[in-house]
Amino acid sequence: MNPPNTPETSPADPAAPTPPRKPAPEVAARNSFLFRLSAQTSAGAVLLRALERFQQQEPQP
Amino acid sequence: MIPVDLNQIATAVRALPALPRVVMELIESLRDENCDVDRIASQIARDPGISAKTLRLANSSFFGLQRSVASVDQAVTVLGFSAVRNIATTAGLMRSAEALPARALDLNEFWRHSLATALCARELASSTLHNTALAYTCGLLHDLGKLVLASSVPESYGAMLQSPRYRAEPTIQTERSLLGVDHAQAGREVVSHWQFPTDIQHAVGLHHSCDTPLTPMAALVMAADAIVQAMDVVPTVWAAVPILVPDLWEQLGLGEEQIAQTMQRTVHALAGAQLLIGH
Numbered sequence: 001m002n003p004p005n006t007p008e009t010s011p012a013d014p015a016a017p018t019p020p021r022k023p024a025p026e027v028a029a030r031n032s033f034l035f036r037l038s039a040q041t042s043a044g045a046v047l048l049r050a051l052e053r054f055q056q057q058e059p060q061p
Numbered sequence: 062m063i064p065v066d067l068n069q070i071a072t073a074v075r076a077l078p079a080l081p082r083v084v085m086e087l088i089e090s091l092r093d094e095n096c097d098v099d100r101i102a103s104q105i106a107r108d109p110g111i112s113a114k115t116l117r118l119a120n121s122s123f124f125g126l127q128r129s130v131a132s133v134d135q136a137v138t139v140l141g142f143s144a145v146r147n148i149a150t151t152a153g154l155m156r157s158a159e160a161l162p163a164r165a166l167d168l169n170e171f172w173r174h175s176l177a178t179a180l181c182a183r184e185l186a187s188s189t190l191h192n193t194a195l196a197y198t199c200g201l202l203h204d205l206g207k208l209v210l211a212s213s214v215p216e217s218y219g220a221m222l223q224s225p226r227y228r229a230e231p232t233i234q235t236e237r238s239l240l241g242v243d244h245a246q247a248g249r250e251v252v253s254h255w256q257f258p259t260d261i262q263h264a265v266g267l268h269h270s271c272d273t274p275l276t277p278m279a280a281l282v283m284a285a286d287a288i289v290q291a292m293d294v295v296p297t298v299w300a301a302v303p304i305l306v307p308d309l310w311e312q313l314g315l316g317e318e319q320i321a322q323t324m325q326r327t328v329h330a331l332a333g334a335q336l337l338i339g340h
Contacts, residue, residue, distance in 0.1 A: 043305035044287075050320035051291050057325060 064241040065214050067250075073213035074250045077160050083108050084153035087146055088257055091195045098142045099134075105149045106133040114152040114337065115145060123333030147183075147197050151176065151337050154201060163211030165219040171208070172338050173295040175201050180330040181285035184323045189281070189313050196281050199264035202257075203282045206248030206265070210240070213247075231303045233269040245269050271306050280312050292324055294331060 039045050083104040090096035106112050112133050119136040120129050130136045137145050155172060163171075182200030186193045211218045217240055221227060227235045236243040249266030260278045267279035268286060275283065283305060289295070290302045310316065315323075 041305050041307040043307055043309040044302070046310050046317055047287055047291055047302070047305070047320065050288075050317040050324065053317055053321035054292070054324040057321065 063217055064239075065210070065217055067242050067246060070209060070213055070242060070247050071250050074209060074247075074254045077251070077254060078157075080157050080255055081108065081153065083111065084150070084157060085255075087150045087153060088198065088255075088261075090146065091198060092192065092258060092260070098137065102133050102137050102142075102145070105145070108153070110156060111149050111152045115148045118148050118334070118336050119145075121333070121336050123336075143194055146194060147179075148337065150198055151179070151201060154198075155337075158205065158208055161208040161212040163208040163215075165211045165215055165222055166207060169338060170295055171204065174289060175204055176334055176337060177289045177294045177327065177331050178203055178282065178285045180334060181288050181323060181327040182281045184326045184330070185281050185285055185288075185313065185315070188315065188319055188323065189277075191277055191281060195258075195260055196278060196285075199261055199278045199282050200285050202248065202252060202261060202265055203268050203286060204244060204248065205251055206244030206246065209247040209251055210236070210242070210244055214240070231269075233303065243269070269303055271304060275306065275309075275312065280306075280309060284309055284313060284315070288320065288324060288327070292327070294328070 039048060083101075086101055086104055090101055105115060115133060115136055116130060118124075119140055120126065124140065126139060130139055133145065179197045179200035182196040183193045185191075186196035221235060221239045224235060224239060226238065233243050233245065245266050245268060249262055252262050252265050260276065263276040264278035264282045267273055267275055268282040270279070283303070287302055287305055306312075310320070
């Protein structure tokens with residue numbers, strides 16, 4: 001029996017759900033710089049955690 | 062770099078042409094629940110540029126209408142006055158801002174960020190039971206001062222954009238340090254000159270303020286600006302997330318989950334509004 005497809009090995013299927021958003025490496029690197037700034041306040045830390053949640057969510061149809 | 066005097070900016074702002082009547086009416090209607098929808102729709106219809114953009118967006122695949130919309134009146138009927146007003150206000154203000162030739166800035170990038178902030182502010186206003194149309198317009202105008210600075214003191218502003226400091230700290234800090242004037246002050250000069258409501262003047266002038274109590278609209282714009290920058294909706298080389306007042310989310314009554322949902326809705330709304338950018 002073939003092993004089940006994982007997100008990494010699944011063939012391209014337009015009907016398949018879109019994987020959760022992950023920032024590009026250069027964006028992630030910059031975010032860490034940006035959040036050194038924004039995390040200076042508690043509000044920045046909340047924004048950072050919200051962004052992490054958003055990046056884990058499935059995009060809306 | 063030559064420091065900039067706010068009086069210099071004020072003088073440049075006073076030389077700006079008056080806004081078209083239709084744009085003024087659209088802005089005035091933001092706080093008037095009993096505004097005359099038919100009259101405003103007919104004014105939009107009489108402005109070829111604004112009405113063309115309105116119909117183009119109304120007929121875009123985003124709205125997925127079964128039949129094409131052929132008139133502003135019909136767009137109001139099908140999409141609702143609020144949606145049509147947002148579209149027309151955006152088109153009218155973008156055209157009016159052409160009086161500010163900010164060559165040092167990427168205008169496509171500028172307006173994409175402004176539009177994303179407007180849409181995000183609208184979503185935040187909806188979640189927090191504030192005036193959504195007003196929040197949208199405040200978001201759209203929040204960075205107008207950058208156009209003012211870049212057009213009225215182009216050499217100083219261009220030099221600031223090339224400065225290493227610009228890449229290492231929030232823009233507002235670099236402006237204050239190197240120019241002595243920031244885009245929030247400059248933007249407030251413009252919206253005050255145009256006699257926009259004080260809600261808008263405060264939102265534009267205070268959206269980076271950490272030492273003055275924020276008005277509700279200023280808090281919404283500060284939050285929307287930071288959300289949009291953090292999401293990287295409009296990728297720019299250096300777009301530092303601005304410093305936020307510590308109790309911003311408490312002021313707005315929003316938690317992480319609601320902010321994450323706002324991010325989702327903003328991405329969706331921006332996808333449909335892209336046609337507003339460009340000609």
